[in-house]
Amino acid sequence: MPNQIRIAVSKGRIYKQALPLLAQADVEPLDDPETSRKLILDTSDPDIKLVIIRATDVPAYVAYGGADMGVAGKDVLLENERLPVYEPLDLGIARCRMSVAGLPESRPLGRRMRIATKYVNSARKYFASQGLQVEIIKLYGSMELAPVLGLADAIVDLVDTGATLMANGLVEKAHIMDISSRLVVNKASMKTKHARMSQLIEDIKQAVEVEQ
Numbered sequence: 001m002p003n004q005i006r007i008a009v010s011k012g013r014i015y016k017q018a019l020p021l022l023a024q025a026d027v028e029p030l031d032d033p034e035t036s037r038k039l040i041l042d043t044s045d046p047d048i049k050l051v052i053i054r055a056t057d058v059p060a061y062v063a064y065g066g067a068d069m070g071v072a073g074k075d076v077l078l079e080n081e082r083l084p085v086y087e088p089l090d091l092g093i094a095r096c097r098m099s100v101a102g103l104p105e106s107r108p109l110g111r112r113m114r115i116a117t118k119y120v121n122s123a124r125k126y127f128a129s130q131g132l133q134v135e136i137i138k139l140y141g142s143m144e145l146a147p148v149l150g151l152a153d154a155i156v157d158l159v160d161t162g163a164t165l166m167a168n169g170l171v172e173k174a175h176i177m178d179i180s181s182r183l184v185v186n187k188a189s190m191k192t193k194h195a196r197m198s199q200l201i202e203d204i205k206q207a208v209e210v211e212q
């Protein structure tokens with residue numbers, strides 16, 4: 001399948017928000033991943049397939065050539081910095097921010113704090129940049145519970161509306177960075193399928209400009 005291009009996307013918000021951009025590039029899936037159990041979707045372009053995978057697995061699929069390109073949150077890319085991919089485009093979708101959050105009455109962020117997070121890499125870099133040595137506890141989900149149950153002094157997590165923090169009695173203590181999803185590309189595919197890949201990237205780029 002030398003001319004086939006596989007695009008890795010995750011279900012949920014990334015898929016929903018990437019869809020209009022792909023449609024502008026004349027790539028329209030023939031199945032809906034929310035209802036179909038298929039993991040490889042045909043599209044209106046017979047040479048282009050959508051591969052449905054977990055958001056955190058997109059960098060690995062693209063780096064190792066399981067997919068030629070993919071859509072991944074900057075948060076996920078920063079945790080997978082060692083995987084070699086090109087990042088040609090900020091798609092401006094699935095926007096949110098990465099923040100430090102804790103209980104409202106908790107002491108100010110300081111040294112020797114325990115920080116619970118899924119984003120170990122980004123958290124370590126952030127606290128180092130603040131000159132704070134902290135202990136980081138890796139969690140895989142429900143981070144909001146950690147300060148409530150006394151597992152950690154604070155968490156590093158993604159925030160969009162703030163409803164999740166509020167529902168769990170937490171407040172934002174610091175803004176680390178803004179997050180959006182990026183188009184990532186396999187380095188070898190960029191050479192071996194150059195014409196088709198660069199055309200597709202250009203079409204998606206145009207679509208992003210229209211949306212903004």
Ligand code: PRT
Nearest residue numbers: 012013055056073074094095096158159160161162163164
């Ligand atoms: O959810 P699942 O375990 O299936 O996988 P996932 O969390 O890896 O995927 P998904 O689809 O939830 O997130 C994919 C990408 O969307 C992330 O990598 C981010 O780049 C981006 N994104 C944008 C978000 C959010 N906004 C977001 N709000 N990812 C997660 N959230 C979560 C956040 O972690 C917190 O639990 O939503 C909650 C906060 O939302 P608010 O609106 O209550 O503040």
Ligand code: MG
Nearest residue numbers: 012013055141
């Ligand atoms: Mg999620």
